[in-house]
Amino acid sequence: MGRARHIIESQQFDLDFMATLFEKAELFSREGYDGNLSKQVMASLFYEPSTRTRFSFEAAMHRLGGSVITTENAREFSSFAKGESLEDTIQVLGGYSDLIVMRHSEIGAAKLAAEISSVPVINAGDGAGQHPTQALLDLYTLHNAFGRIDGIKVAVVGDLRYGRTVRSLAYLLGKFQQVELWFVAPKVSQMHQDIKDYLDRQGVKWSDTDDLDGVMPLVDCIYMTRIQKERFLDVKEFELANNRFRLTLDNVQAMREDAIIMHPLPRVGEIHPEVDQDPRARYFEQARNGLWVRMALILYVLGEWE
Numbered sequence: 311m312g313r314a315r316h317i318i319e320s321q322q323f324d325l326d327f328m329a330t331l332f333e334k335a336e337l338f339s340r341e342g343y344d345g346n347l348s349k350q351v352m353a354s355l356f357y358e359p360s361t362r363t364r365f366s367f368e369a370a371m372h373r374l375g376g377s378v379i380t381t382e383n384a385r386e387f388s389s390f391a392k393g394e395s396l397e398d399t400i401q402v403l404g405g406y407s408d409l410i411v412m413r414h415s416e417i418g419a420a421k422l423a424a425e426i427s428s429v430p431v432i433n434a435g436d437g438a439g440q441h442p443t444q445a446l447l448d449l450y451t452l453h454n455a456f457g458r459i460d461g462i463k464v465a466v467v468g469d470l471r472y473g474r475t476v477r478s479l480a481y482l483l484g485k486f487q488q489v490e491l492w493f494v495a496p497k498v499s500q501m502h503q504d505i506k507d508y509l510d511r512q513g514v515k516w517s518d519t520d521d522l523d524g525v526m527p528l529v530d531c532i533y534m535t536r537i538q539k540e541r542f543l544d545v546k547e548f549e550l551a552n553n554r555f556r557l558t559l560d561n562v563q564a565m566r567e568d569a570i571i572m573h574p575l576p577r578v579g580e581i582h583p584e585v586d587q588d589p590r591a592r593y594f595e596q597a598r599n600g601l602w603v604r605m606a607l608i609l610y611v612l613g614e615w616e
């Protein structure tokens with residue numbers, strides 16, 4: 311990669327970076343931003359659908375005083391539809407903008423873009439690979455709830471096989487002390503071995519289970535995820551994984567009173583809407599936190615952190 315400050319994967323962040331990020335995000339949530347990025351342009355290039363990531367990045371850039379150029383659906387409305395390569399698109403957008411926020415369906419696409427880009431590239435999700443800015447806002451939400459990450463106990467639930475948010479989150483949690491993780495998934499959706507090997511190297515205790523009810527009273531956080539139909543190659547495997555785990559107002563009563571429920575969203579039935587009224591439900595706050603965290607990240611890649 312060149313000299314630009316890219317955001318590609320969770321492994322690249324250290325504890326000092328995260329502490330500074332959380333301070334800045336907290337400040338923006340309380341006071342907004344005084345500076346002015348009026349001469350800066352952000353390109354948002356999304357080859358896959360998005361609500362939170364695209365809108366929060368674009369809102370963040372507007373709140374920072376910058377401008378945004380975007381396409382609603384790069385697969386259809388950029389020259390990708392005419393056969394243009396990712397490399398050419400990135401080279402061209404680098405001439406129009408000061409940073410590129412990109413979501414792509416292929417693992418490794420963000421890294422490839424960063425290797426040839428003249429401006430910073432932020433990975434907004436690369437297939438089943440990583441979603442590092444989501445993991446940073448997830449960690450910020452956990453930090454706000456508990457005032458610490460060390461010693462935290464988290465159950466990640468659902469599509470762990472194709473879930474980029476849980477992969478990125480596991481990489482971040484592995485940097486802290488005495489973290490404990492439960493991977494709650496049907497057999498066809500279990501977490502990949504590379505993450506388990508990484509957690510072993512980091513000294514993080516983890517276990518595979520499909521007993522959500524058994525895990526619920528033990529943890530600080532239930533992190534639910536959607537079973538991503540679009541990523542399953544075999545419809546039978548999708549059907550085996552789908553609708554296995556569901557939070558309702560009834561079963562969440564097994565959680566500790568000070569525990570929290572998170573979800574990167576969108577949800578499609580794995581959390582009943584009635585759970586929204588439970589004070590432990592933090593997924594909308596989590597989505598909102600994306601705005602403050604992404605404001606701070608845009609400033610970081612533009613070299614605007616003092």
Ligand code: CP
Binds near residue numbers: 360361364435576
């Ligand atoms: N959490 C998340 O990435 O949501 P979107 O797909 O809506 O951006």
